Amino acid sequence: MKQQIILSGLGGQGVLFVSKILGEAALARGLSVLMSETHGMAQRGGNVISHVKVFEREKGKPEGERDAATDPAWHVSPLIRPGHAHVLVALHEEGVKAHGHFLSPNGTLVCNRTPRTGPGDVDATGIARKLGNPVAANLVLLGFAAASGALFCSLDDLRRVLEKLGGPRRDANLAALEAGAEAGGE
Amino acid sequence: MAERKILLGNEAMAYGLLEAGCTLAASYPGTPASEIVGTLAALKRSGSIAMHVEWSINEKVALETALANSYAGRRSAAAMKQVGLNVAADPFMSAAYTGVKGGLVVIVADDPGPHSSQTEQDTRQFAMLAKVPVLDPLGPAHARDLLHTAFDLSEDYEVPVLFRPTTRVCHARQDMEIRPFRQDQPAPVFEKDPARWAATPKFRFLLHKQLNEKLDAVSRDSRLQPVQLNPAVSAEKAAGVIVASGAVCTHASEILKDLGLWEEIPLYYAPMPFPLPEDFLTGLLDQARRILVLEETQPVMEAQFRDRAKVQGRLSGHVPREGELLPETVEGIVRTFAGLPEAAAPKGAAAPGRRPTLCAGCGHRAAFFAIRKVFPRGIYPGDIGCYTLGLNLGAVDTVLCMGASISQAAGFYHAFRDSGQNSRPIVATIGDSTFYHAGIPALINAVIQGCRFVVVVLDNATTAMTGHQPTPAEGNTLDGRSVPKVSIEDLARACGVRHVSVGDPYDFEAFTGLLKAAKEHTRDPENGGMAVVIARRPCLMDRKQPKPDRKPVPAINDKCQGCGFCITHFECPALVFHGKEEAVTVDDVLCSGCGVCAHVCPHDAIEIPSQPQAGKESNHS
């Protein structure tokens, strides 16, 4: 397993969006991903969690000829066990209380929190507000995590994913990522 | 190289249906199954697929529709969540007897945990009850492939096939190669055969016999035999073996590898947990010293071992009898099974976490607050949807199943009236989609039984909880043909309700007036009876709806003493509590500018500034 990441936040903060960006970054690197996410009632403001697992793609038989017995990619569990996450990305500091137990003792914590309590903290919401785009705190935090070297992928990988994604928020998304990266590269 | 995409399990299953040449898919939305037909519906809207796709009125109708398409020789699918199959149980049980022509796959998503459901029921037990085969995929990519086998199996044996993913399959995302969809659609052929398609009880006995024979043959089908995932280790030499199905099997596989047991304990994956082949069961009982069965959520495979002296699972108490089998739980079970010490795993969450709540500015919140105000001593039977969260506001007292708010309100009405306490007001709340799904017969019944209570239909013009699927009020099919709109007020009147009104809960005073008038109607000794009030306010999260006019973000004046009333009784997430005696503040990022909170504060501390502001940022200091 290359990297196991827990993303934690409250419903509506864009946990799902961040996990999708990470997934695309893995795919662009030729890696495989398996992710698990929260849907339904909890998305209405409750604690939301995404499990992201990134691993080397097995070069086995062509896909059409595989079956359950032979394809190792199909034997990966979609969930990360407590104490096994390499990184915890908390979009809200409550995520540390709710999901902190997933982090491995040697893992890295990245948290949207002010005032800062440690090197992994950043005021992502504050930075996003300054950009006039308070809902983009998720991307600020992602940029911060990438620039501080916590992730399997580089800031450049994430930039390319957001560029490819395009859409009306493209520029605002990229600006948020860069602002976070600046805070992370300090 | 083929294009690779990351697909959600439910998307992968939608692709699987298209690759397998399915010609009709019908569903009623429900977490965790919604995105299966949701994906197909999006493709249908964009005109990229020929398949008939529909959001049916309920699961029973969805299944019956799909079944007839299959009688006509075409591959068909119905998709639903596990409790949806309860609604569709009637056609499902009978379809097992009649069998099918074109392959029929009934995808039913289970929700161990449960995360978003009323029960943890195991659909595989439904398969046993109905005597149909059930497949249990490992994950998204596997589910896509296994659907092909499901259709082949269904056609080869002319039997419906249940396909049972769990939440962890439906809501996992995985990268996979994209393949072309099958384009040919066989012409419909319906061969009349009344002894089969319209069988009377006498012929049903024969159909039952045939079904039993089909099931025996299916259990031996080579495509779906249990497979040993680590064939290097032999069951005879090992201290024990594990048999698993579904996502739990992936947890087991990862944990065996992590604990260095991959070469020690044989792991069997059963793609078809029912019916398990007799040879496999007896063979394993012969060879293995101990057999651990890991499955969700009920003992289905475990129960098929006739001699369970060696078998450990949910029946024997080695596996918890309820709840999701999370990987950490599986690790504990496997460690005990293998005689390893307990893991020094970190304990669970330090905090219970936040409970979900209605969105800031949700029209339901305003409606619930008004109901509490007009019927302070009411009994409030509720229903299934976002508005179940009226619980937090003390405006939902019961939640049972789709449509039950109205029938339960009737039951409460009879209980109190029959004991002479006519005065206890009863207000049922039900969403628009739920009303269409199962509320109508209950409303007719309340009318014809002479009930007198108020039904508030919370009409947000969509099926919000499950991702904003359309309702019959939309008046369009997925491919854009216009069809009659079915209106809730017309339906309510047609059900025999004489007092029907419609209002916008944002318009708080007027809406409160409607509730009062409805209350009067239920009490009018001469002409009174049932009353329906439709609270019409589009869901804020539904991108298809026009954005409502924003009022300025409320201002909190110095009358605010931090009493917390607006927090406990209204709970708008944009209102932030800072403790007693501190004034609340407004989170301008979350606030939608609905203006309703101004009606809530008993001290008039919340005001909506009269000057509209340019943008929401300008209010932030």
Ligand code: SF4
């Ligand atoms: S999604 Fe819509 S209906 Fe559901 S809570 Fe939010 S605003 Fe209300």
Ligand code: SF4
């Ligand atoms: S106006 Fe009041 S009730 Fe409406 S969203 Fe804002 S804070 Fe909540």
